[in-house]
Structures are given as C-alpha cells and as structure tokens.
Amino acid sequence: MHPDRATTPASAAPSGPELHAGSDFLHLDIADAPRGGRAAWLADRLRVAIADGRIAPGTRLPATRVLAGDLGVSRGVVTEAYQRLVEEGRITGRGRAGTVVVSAPVPAAPPAAPSTPPSPTTLFPPAPGSDIFDAVRTAPARIDLTPGVPDLAAFPRADWLRAERTVLRQLSAADFGYGDPRGAPALRRAVAAWLARSRGITVDPTDVLITAGVSQALGLLAQALRADGIDHVAVEEPGSLGVRQHLNNWGMATPPVTVDAAGLRVDELVASRAPAVMLTPAHQFPTGVVLNGERRRQVAAWARAGGVVIEDDYDAEHRYDRAPVPALRALLPEQVCYAGSVSKLLAPALRVGWLLVPSRYREAVVAAKRNADLGTSVLPQLVLAELMTSGALERQLRLLRRRHVRRRDAMVAALTAHLPEAVVHGAAAGLHLTVTLPGDVPDTAVAAEALERGVKVQPLTWHCQRAHRPGLVLGYAARTATDIDEGVATIASVLRGLR
Template sequence: MNRANEHHCEGSESSRPAGGSDFLQLDLREVAPGGRTECLTARIRSAIADGTLPLGSRLPPTRVLAAELGVSRGLVTEAYQRLADAGQIQGSGRAGTTVVAAPLAPDLPDAAPPARPAARSDGPGGPFGAGDGGALVDALRAVPCRIDLSPGVPDLTAFPRTAWLQAERRVLAALTPGDFGYGNPQGAPALRTAVTGWLARNRGIRADPDEVVVVAGVAQALALVAHVLREGGVRKVAVEDPGSLGARQQLEYGRLETVPVPVDGGGLDTAALRASGAPAVLLTPAHQFPTGVVLDGERRRELLGWAAAGGLVVEDDYDAEHRYDRAPVPALRALLPEGVCYAGSVSKLLAPALRLGWLLVPPRLREAVIAAKRYADLGNPVLAQLVLARLMDSGELERHLRFVRRRHRRRRDAMLRAVAAHLPGARVHGAAAGLHLMVTFDGAAFEDTALAAEALALGVKAHPLSWHRIRPGAPGLVLGYAASPPGELEEGVALLGRALSRLR
C-alpha cells in the first residue's frame, strides 16, 4: 500500500455520517483505487484485533457498507472473502457475517512480510514460539479459531445432559443433610464401587473398592504419583518419546527427571527402558499417545518382567475405550497389580470439565497416595461422584460409549479421506482407535511448528508433533477429530493442505 495513504487506513475521520461503518473511521475515497480492498481488509482486521469488533459481533451487510463507504459492493465482498479465508469471519446466510476469530496480531499492511518458516511459528509471544511447553499449549488453547483439530477433546456436544440431570435428581432426592459435609478424601464409596465394576467389564481389571482413589483426572493422578515417588527417593522416571507433553510436565513439576525412551511400531522399546536405569516408567500401552501404536505381546512380557523385578509401571489407560478396527487389549494392571499404578478418567468419554478419574496403586504406595490426595484438596466434590456412580451402575455410561464410538468412527473415516485428498505425502498413524490421528511428513524440510502456525493463520488449530517429542524426529501434526462434524473436518484438513503448500 502507498505510504501516502497510510493515515487514512489507520483512522482518518470522515465528515459524512458513517452509520454501520462507524467502527472503521475510514474514508476509502481518499485512498488510491488500487489499494482500497487491501486497506479495507486491513482496517477490519485491526478492528477485530483491538476488540472494536469483538468475537460474535456482526459485520454490516456488504451492500450497506459499500453504500456508506461510497465504493462498489464487489470491493467490500472481496475484503470479506479475504477475512473469511483467514478464518476471522464467517457468513451464516440470513444470520449475516460474524466475527469468529481474532488474528494473532493487528494487521500492519505496510510492514515487510516476515521470512518463512519462522513467520508465525517462533516469534515472541506466539503460541508456537520457544518457551515453556505448558504455556504454549495454554496459549494455543486461548486463541480463537474457526476449526479446532486439537487432540484430546471428545465430542462435547454429545454430553448426555438428560441422563446426567435425571441421575442428579435421583441422587439429590436420596441425600441426607449429612451427605453434604466433607467426604472421604479417597473418594465416595459408591463411586469407588462403581469404578471397580466398570473396570472389570471394560478393562478386565479385578479390584476392590478400597484399592481405588478418586482423583481430578489423570493429570492429578500423575501429580500424586510423582509426589509419592519423590518422597520415596525416586529421582527419575522414563517416559515415551514421542509421548504426551502434558503428562511429562506433570512429572517434571513434581521434581522428577524424565528420561526419554523411544517408541516404535511395537510400542515402548523395553531394551532401552532397561538401559535407562530409571526405576519407574510412564506409558500409554492401550493406545500410545501420539503414535497410536499398541504395546505388542513381546514387549508386554518384557515390561512385566522388568516390573516384577522391582520396576514400577505407571499406566495411563489413554483412549482405551475408543477403538474401531481392533479387539481390546488387556490393561497391564490386570496382569500385574502389584507392579502397576493405573490411571483412568471420563475426560475423553464424557467431558474434561468434570475432572473425575481414578487411580489404582500397589498396596505399598496406597496409604501415601491417599494422604497426598487428602492434603491436595480434601477429595473431589461428592455430588458429581455420586452422579457418575449412578450412570455407571445403571448402564447409561455404556450406552453413551456405544453412541459416541459410532460417531467417532464416522468422523475418523472423514478425516482419513480428507488427509488422503489434501495432504499429499503424509503418513497416517494410529487410525484404529482413539480420538486423534498422527500424520508425519518424512523427509520434509519445513518445521512442523511453522506448518501449525500457517494453519492457525487460516483459522485451524492443530498440535505440531515436535511439541510431544524430546528427541528430534520427522515433522508432523497431531489432529483431533472427535469434536468436529465431518464437513468441518474436511474443510479443516483442506486448509491444512493450503498451509502445507505455502511451505513447500
């Protein structure tokens, strides 16, 4: 854009009544004809970025805005289309055009474009920049977008509201005043009993209710285990590489050193585990995050032998219920209870907001874990525990699982078709189960953080695979599919393809 026209795009006041164009403070008649579309696009984008046009607000109809600015309707339509392509606005038929996402920074039309691939991937403050991994994940989660393909999110629209409300009414009707006091820090007996039934039916685990500790999700389970291990003299824990960034950070926050152990097509490399010297290991054997592989039979036998000789396995039973094309595999806890800490939750089955899960630990650690839970929060809220127990006992949770499993399969299939169509050269991993796919680009010269940043600029969120690696590896993305309908998945992956083409 011509520098002489800059002040008009940044806020010159027009003497004519603006009406629906008041938010622009712009007179396009004073801008050279060749730069009007760019100027209008930049001014609207700036208004979105600085909050003048907050998320959810409606833009004036193109006809109205064109008349008030004294320009052609086609010029306004083109500006709107550019913003829609970037994922910042969305047309909804008669409902009009609304703001759906803010840009990462106000648009500066006269600034020189940054070099690729570092453009939006590792600048200070960006969600893909260098820094603490947990902060980066939180920053990405907070950025509005049009299509969210972040992993680890179930279909939240499928939450069984009616069943939950009915169960809650029945629970409330049966409670006495005394039931509203402080509960057992280990968890409500009704839920601990229901969890043992659920695990026996779905994971082949035989346990007594006294072995169950109710926790605020797997995150707290790992925090409690880290605390107890540290107090017991353990200083390092082996982790899968690649593996969950969030799980690794829970252990590191508990002041444990995490030692990377490679994951291949058979799961965790047990020979490398032995060589690491770590006395404990955290792994996701039923559906490894993020690769999706299952710990194979030989590795299971080797791992259980290692645990029987004194090692401790921390089993995160990640995505175990969500399988489509393969038979269930038994939980490690079912095979060696005295050598396995087992953690599970309903975050991926119902909703992360419930913050409800369970932890089973070997007898030698149980009292220490219960004490750690007591001093952490005095126990989970009792009412939600009792409602979940009723859903488990009544069969409603199993009915819900069957329902979402069918829906997730359809969405998985839609994403597979979209990846095949729009991401040439991508290798797909872990499609047989879970709520996400991992795709890698072997031999690619770009960084996956750059690809994720390009995608976010187009309105699509995805995790770069490098976030979940400790050692270097092929670039890739971790793509969640459970939370989006098939049409949205198709559009999101198509935009990923557009982002990919910009880097190649």
C-alpha cells in the first residue's frame, strides 16, 4: 500500500497530460518529464525540494489522487515517486494524516556565525539616527524601563475574543471586502462617543479618520500641510525624539520651543514664526507638564490668528493625582488637528488610532490615507468598536489605572531610596517618570552602562535639540515593583561608578 493509503487503481485516474499543464505545488510542469520516466522525474523534484528546504520537515504532501489530477498523470506515477522517497527515509505515510516529510533539508553551506549585537555604547550615541528605536527595542535587557509601553500582560484577551466572536457572527460576506479608507463606520461612531465622554470633544463620526496609530496620522498631516505651503512645525523642547524624526522624514523642519513648568512658551512660539506647532498639552512628553490655563489661552489666541495646532493626546487617559484636562480640540475644532490611539491603552501592536482635522484639510488627509493603504484593517476596527461600545474598554482603563499607580508609587519610592539627589518630573499622570540627574555625567553614558548591567532606559538628552541637563526617561507601567526597585538601584550604582 502506498503512503497515503489510496486503493483506487491507476486506470481510474485522469489520463493524458493534455488535461493539465502543471501544478502550483513546486511549480511542477509535467512537460519537463521524460516520457518514460515520469515517476523518477517527480521523485527527483521532490528530493531536491526537501534537500534545499522548500519543503520543510512535518509538511504534508498532496494526496496522490490530488497531485496526479493536477499534473495530468496516472495516479500510479505519483504513488511510485512517493514510494521511492519512503524507501529513502525522506517521507512517511501516517494514515489519515497523509504523507509527511520527515528528513531535514541539507544545508548548502555551513551556517554563518551569529552576528554580534551592537554594544550599549554604540546604541546610545549623543545624536541618535532614525533607526535608533528599532535598535534599542531589540537590545536584550533583564529589566526594560523604556517609556511608552503599557502593561502588555494586562491586554484583555478574554474581552477581545468575546468581541471578536460577536463581530464575526454579525458580519456578512460583503463585509470582508475593501472598506471605507476613512475607517469602519462602527469604529468612527465609537471613537466619536469615546472622545465626547472622555475628552470633551464633540465631533461628527463622519469627520473621524481611522489611522494606523499616531505615527501614520502625523504622516498624513504632514502631506496635507505641505500641500498648503507649511513646511515648519515647531516642537516642544524637550520633546519626543520619535515625533521629531517622523516629521523630519516627511520633509518638515522642527524648530524647538521651550517647555517650562507651565507648558510651552508661547512667546517663543510667536518669535519662531512657525506656522504650525506640535503639542502634548494634557501630559507633555517627556516632562509630564500640563499646559496651564494661561498658556492654553495664549495658544488659542495664536491659533485663531492663523496658526495650526497638532495635538497628540499622549497619555491623557492615564492620570492619577490630578483632575482631567480638556483637549485643545474641544475648544478649537477649526484650528486643531487631533490625534490619539489605543497604543497606550491596549497595545501598540494593534496599530489603530484616529485623527480629527479642520474641515479645510479633511479632503487632503483622506486622499493621503487612501493612497497610503486603502484603509486600516477592518476586522480589528470592528472588534475595537465592540470593546468601546460594550464598556469593556472603560473597565480595562480602570484596571490599568489601579495597576499603574501602584507601579508609579513603587518607582517614586525606589528613586527616593536609591537616587534621592535626582529630581522627579511628571509623576501625576502617564506611564513614565522623567528624572534630572545631579552633576555633569552624560546621560547617554549612564544609559549605556545601565544596559551593560541589564537595565534599559532612555537618556533625556535624546529628546532635546538644545543643550539640556542630563536625565533619564523611565517607564514603569510594564514592570513589577520588584523589577522597578532593582532597576533604579542599578542606575544609582552606575551613577556612582561614573562620577
């Protein structure tokens, strides 16, 4: 009996190569086989594919009837080819499991020596390149205290699966086609309701654009602004290196404007003559400062005089010791481009965000989104909409706030115990703390040495275009209290050794 237990006689199989030109399987073309040696030819093609790894161990081969029909040969040809490989120990018959490859591919050359990972010193240059976050993200560390990541272990898997099943039960076949490039209507409605409840923003769902996170939103905005003659966007100083790099990649100059204890210095913004500004007013990155009432009024006056505000509502949901701050977009709908996402609430891997723009930019931004990808993946949008409308997302936020505040407190306690000379900034909200350090030891050197000892952090000066006091940006949301204490103790030890 041949490997896949077929018993139909060969005469019952399709006859004549004229029925089929070939097979998608390994791109086999029976016309290449010699007339009297088809079984040997097929066995050789399979043997070579197993040897070079195109057919991996564990792969189930096509049933003899199926492959014979595809090739337009008698079933006996395929049976004989398979039998030869069985005898050579390359494949085996496993009953109902079919015919399975069991031999490993033969390497064409000795495997290359593993590449040496970059040293921590090269990972923390004073002037990081555009690929720096990719490099740091993949660098191994025992304790990762880099900012910007929520507690990924808290992702609501059960709620997500429940919402996914609900969505799949309701979908029609037509729903699996191409969607609206602006986003699934269900999610646009859910986002509009979410923003009204949590951020005080009144927006028609038809004016919500769904994006692949805030990063894509910035790229779409950059294209629309450049078409409007704007090629300078002022940014906060200190301010997010990643945002600055992204705007630069889209051809935008990013002049720095100082952030102090009250937020962005609007007098500097006016003096810069920049036509647009990028702000994180609810929880400034990386300092944690909230744009105060007087500065908000000044920004509003500047915007009404013709300026464009890009508002990244960074970490707005994660607040612990202060009242909520309304979004600028709620006050200035025709002057503010507003971007948000679920990266800090659920997981960055979802790559789902939203963008609201003044009416004069809406058509250009939608066109840029359509040209970019025809629209964000629809199924995750619909599942997220179900989470928002069912109340599951609010429950997740309440859980995260309780967990994050405990970890924030653990980091403050660790800093008090191990680094009492450091000044802590931004503890009232968010997923990270910023600390400024005593002395003049470069924070890039501190970060490099900490990584040598298994603790990953970000140097504050990365997020500065001008000279700035050294410091560190420390994420706490994704680590346990024990990890946080050990990580901060390691940083303190590094500082003592570098002084």
